[in-house]
Amino acid sequence: MTHWIENIATELAERDVEEHVIASGTSISGSIHIGNSCDIFIANAIGKKLRELGKQAKTIWIADDHDPLRKVPYPLPEDYDKYLGMPYSVIPCPDGCCDNFVEHFEKPLLTVMDDYGIEMEAKSGFEMYKTGVYNDYIRTSLEHVDEIKEIFNEYRREPLADDWLPYNPICDECGRVNTTYAYDFDGDTIKYRCECGHDGEMDIKSGNGKLTWRVEWAARWKIFGTTCEPFGKDHAASGGSYDVSSIISEKIFDYPAPYPVPYEWITLDGEAMSKSHGVFFAPEEWLKIGPAESLNYYLFRSKPMKAKDFSPKMAFLDFID
Template sequence: MKHWIERIADDLKEWNVEKHVIASGTSISGSIHIGNSCDVFIANAIGKQLKEMGEKSETIWIADDHDPLRKVPHPLPESYDKYLGMPYSNIPCPDGCCDSFVEHFEKPLLDVLDDFGIELTPKSGFEMYKDGSYNEYIRIALKKADKIREIFNQYREHPLSEDWLPYNPICDECGRVNTTTSYDYNEENDEISYKCECGHDGTINITSGNGKLTWRVEWAARWKIFGVTCEPFGKDHAASGGSYDVSKVISEEIFDYKAPYPVPYEWITLNGDAMSKSQGVFFTPKQWLEIGPAESLNYFIFRSKPMKHKDFSPNMAFLDFMDQFDKVEKVFFDEEEAPSEKEAKKFKKIYEIAQIHENEGLPFRPPYRFLTVAYQIAGNKPEKIFEILKKNSQLTKSFENKEFGSLTEKELADFNQRIKNVKNWLDKYGPKFVKFQVMKKIPRLELSDDQKTFLGNLANLLEKKEFNSAEELHDEMYEILNSDGLKPQKAFQAIYKMILGQKQGPKAASFILSLDKDFVVKRLRMEE
């Protein structure tokens, strides 16, 4: 069973090149989120796989930081609309915390690359224009403008004008790049004449860096500049007659370079909505690390094929997702069994691709969902949380016989990090119904006589018997409520009312076993 990353690497190995260059790129138009950073994650995985196969490989990331600002990104004020049309590279930092707009939005991604085990060489589109990397390709494109126009027109409903040139200068007057139109090129002095919608008519030298190739020509040019052999990109570029189709022809017919192996991927939605930097609908890799381990984002991206729809929700659905991730991780490390042999192979292959630290062994990550309960009972007290886990049989075979004091430094670090993730999830995304607080004093809430009888009988049971599992206690609780003729809902409501001061709470049996026994007995008997 091969993962799709491995199949891509197999295909690339047949290219018989001296070195593979896997390219990724991101428009720095606002916060870089888990949707538009898929380029980076997929490119890194392909490059890593090629190296494991003995191929020379480099992963690069190109910041498209010379493109024009088309929408004001969240959470910038509306006053930033004065920069619309200007290259990101010429826009100041919105908070004054960085040297530029570009650094402000790319830094959060670059800062977490190590956390995700991503190795890449960063490049800047702006710097490439400034240092002359594009100069020769601009000249070629301008000299072959008629041929490029012919290629473009094959994919256009309305043909381009006869004097159209594949280059947009930055207007000397208004500073915008998406409002200029080039109409003449002087080969002798590398000057372009242009008009701008602001009314300015000017000339610019292409070696100044104060302009850029039109996107599909630029994309093809940089494939040749870097020797790109593979590039992941969003499905919009992969549409029939879209950017990749056009750039592929330009690459081969204008720049005499074989277009790279394409890896298109489906966009990631957030709670069912398309991610939007301008609307503030996005979730970043840095935000992910606040609530989950880096491997879990890799798992989210690599568990299904790239063109399969992926929706992410940091709310209750995240607990279901973490249940799946925890299961896959434990199957990989032979801590749990998969539902079938086929599933076991599938789980292990996906986790193998998602894994970051290959030689560190099983991380100590107790069940995420259960920790949302244990944390609210014990607070930020790892030792107490550990005892609750043990009491409720939540530790896998490698840890079930361990004591808290025998955890290694790494295991303790893993444990503390998971507790921190759970706390952040509860604080930021946990819905009200999963949150609770053990009341220090008996809540003054009314109970029926049969509820009081049930609580008294439950207190007697807990006092005289030790329970080894939540399942065992659960069964005996049902025996009591059935003998008392009480409906389960009423019985459990009585427990939650007395301990939490509300009508609902976590699974009753494991919740009771997680609390101090003497406290529970007294509270069920309504004794202070």
């Protein structure tokens, strides 16, 4: 009986693709744990197996570091709530040990990737916006806003407003990105209003804003030529992110949606892992109690959608044997 990773790689290998790009991504909203880093481990394993089958394949990891802070992660002080709504990329490091918030939470993960034998190219959403990688995709999205709105409305109870645009500027008054509403555009200039009371304009070339998630995800697939992507089961729900982004990818960006590999979340002692409540277990912590191979075994011994509960109190010696 072949392993599920082998089955996926074999199916992908049969496709007429010059190079497979297995994408993974993580929101840098706090500590990266063994639950939300599953994307990386699964993507790496699929890429490795494809190369063993003689195919060109690479694994990329995109840090979603331009998203807004929605909850203050553990163990940050409560006064960090003043940064709620601001992109992670502009928030300062809580301990003054790194350049910013993003580096503070990225570094522990990136420093152990070699220990786990993970080969990946790291990308930054913030850098992609700032360097103009998304500019043409923003323009295309604005030009096709009616079609995008129609796609969204098929999966919504309440239709989007007539003047809705698939883009959120960063308010140049309060610095927040999840409190702005873009309602008009002229070329590269977008007009918006913010809940703070500010009315403003911004140039998409400034990088001071971002596409709404499901449009951004679709754009990213074409940008990188993604052929396969693992993601948490929340994105895989019927009418969820993957379904909507797939239609946008094909109809707006003329790109086929990648092969999906949804996975079940990992619980910690029966409790959902939460960065805001401090309920999580990180890959670097695993190395303190067991070898890297044991985490790979834990993640890959059962199919991705099978429920997994991790307990540091489990019989690790038996498990490692």
